Amino acid sequence: MAYTINDRRASALGGQSKDRSRSAITTIVWHYSAVARSVRKFITGHEEYWKNTLGWDRGGYHFYIDADGNIWQNYDYERITWGVLNSNGYTVHISVEAGSGTDYSQAQIDAREWLTRKIMSDLNIPASKVKGHWEVYNNSACPGYTKAQMDAWRARLAQSAAAATSEPIAPIRVPVNYNKMVAYPGYSIDSKPWGEPGLVNWGKTDDIIGNTISIYEENGSGEYVNGVKVGWIDKRALIDIPARVSVSYNVIIKTGGYSIDSRPWGEPGFANWVTTDAFVGQTVPVIEESASGDYINTSLGWIDKRAVEKEPAVVSSTLHLPAGQTWIVYPENGPYKAGNVIAVEQACSCLILGGKGQGLLVVDLEGSVGRVAIRYDESKGATIEKKYA
Numbered sequence: 001m002a003y004t005i006n007d008r009r010a011s012a013l014g015g016q017s018k019d020r021s022r023s024a025i026t027t028i029v030w031h032y033s034a035v036a037r038s039v040r041k042f043i044t045g046h047e048e049y050w051k052n053t054l055g056w057d058r059g060g061y062h063f064y065i066d067a068d069g070n071i072w073q074n075y076d077y078e079r080i081t082w083g084v085l086n087s088n089g090y091t092v093h094i095s096v097e098a099g100s101g102t103d104y105s106q107a108q109i110d111a112r113e114w115l116t117r118k119i120m121s122d123l124n125i126p127a128s129k130v131k132g133h134w135e136v137y138n139n140s141a142c143p144g145y146t147k148a149q150m151d152a153w154r155a156r157l158a159q160s161a162a163a164a165t166s167e168p169i170a171p172i173r174v175p176v177n178y179n180k181m182v183a184y185p186g187y188s189i190d191s192k193p194w195g196e197p198g199l200v201n202w203g204k205t206d207d208i209i210g211n212t213i214s215i216y217e218e219n220g221s222g223e224y225v226n227g228v229k230v231g232w233i234d235k236r237a238l239i240d241i242p243a244r245v246s247v248s249y250n251v252i253i254k255t256g257g258y259s260i261d262s263r264p265w266g267e268p269g270f271a272n273w274v275t276t277d278a279f280v281g282q283t284v285p286v287i288e289e290s291a292s293g294d295y296i297n298t299s300l301g302w303i304d305k306r307a308v309e310k311e312p313a314v315v316s317s318t319l320h321l322p323a324g325q326t327w328i329v330y331p332e333n334g335p336y337k338a339g340n341v342i343a344v345e346q347a348c349s350c351l352i353l354g355g356k357g358q359g360l361l362v363v364d365l366e367g368s369v370g371r372v373a374i375r376y377d378e379s380k381g382a383t384i385e386k387k388y389a
Helices: 043-052 108-122 148-160 162-165
Strands: 005-007 027-032 063-065 071-073 091-095 130-132 172-182 187-192 201-204 212-219 224-227 232-235 244-253 260-263 272-275 283-290 295-298 302-304 308-310 316-321 326-331 340-344 348-357 360-365 370-375 383-388
Touching: 063 108, 091 108, 108 148, 130 148, 130 172, 172 348, 244 295
Parallel strands: 005 071, 027 091, 027 130, 063 091
Antiparallel strands: 063 071, 172 212, 187 201, 187 232, 212 224, 224 232, 244 283, 244 308, 260 272, 260 302, 283 295, 295 302, 316 348, 316 383, 326 340, 326 370, 348 360, 360 370
């Protein structure tokens, strides 16, 4: 494909100057602009920043490829620009309007390759001297490629353009194994990392907020991850899975007006179920807390700890049985299938010695009955009195 180089050298920041000879140029440096391609910023916007914020007297790049893949020349080869710290006397710079190594469009990638080959030819620079910004001076991730990716590009540029066309560079995949939570909406879920040729959009993260996904690979830049049975997602949509602390105690709901939720309030994906209004005065078990300790997970759901009061430690519990009722008792250690029926003629109280589950309490009844497991039944008027520390 033939390209046109749009000439803006007459209007470029700082103009032109013969600062060096062409023979002094030994290296081609690739950059990205560090602004998302979707913003569609142009080189003039970058020049304003360089001049007004950084105080530069000239720009950073000899050549610039805009969001649509158009090539612009800003400076003559002989002009030294401010592309890489302490490394500009021997370098010529190409920048692409993109925010990361996965933000390039195919049109931009193709234009950059064509332009790089032209500069290699103009200045007799070998493919081995095509470098990423960070390879020349490591103060940036620019241009968003790993060394392996840059090596692949150098191998491609070392071939003829015709040969390289038939051997596209395979995207790098890095095997990983970890879990993340989807926290932010508006990110696409795709068949490939965003920006790679041939990707198909499958949906958005809006539908899976709060879900935990298993990540099994990343792209070469580490900016996109592939989730099991999900697809490729921008890592910025994810957070670490919120920590939980296992606990075991009871609380009494003291205050109404607090929400009872599926997750701690405000956590991605939380849903409100009810409020504490209908449960004031009830005692509920707590099985875990949020990492901050501000929220507790109860048998009702997640509640703000300010709505509850921790139940005091129970020193002893007494079972009160009313007069005139019959009760089923079992041997203390079972079996609990066929019990004996006893009648309580006078109200009595006995210390609860333990529990066997399923409403069975171990007590020591007066008289000949002795130590047994009795089935607790509130509907018959039985009550339990707790003594707290």
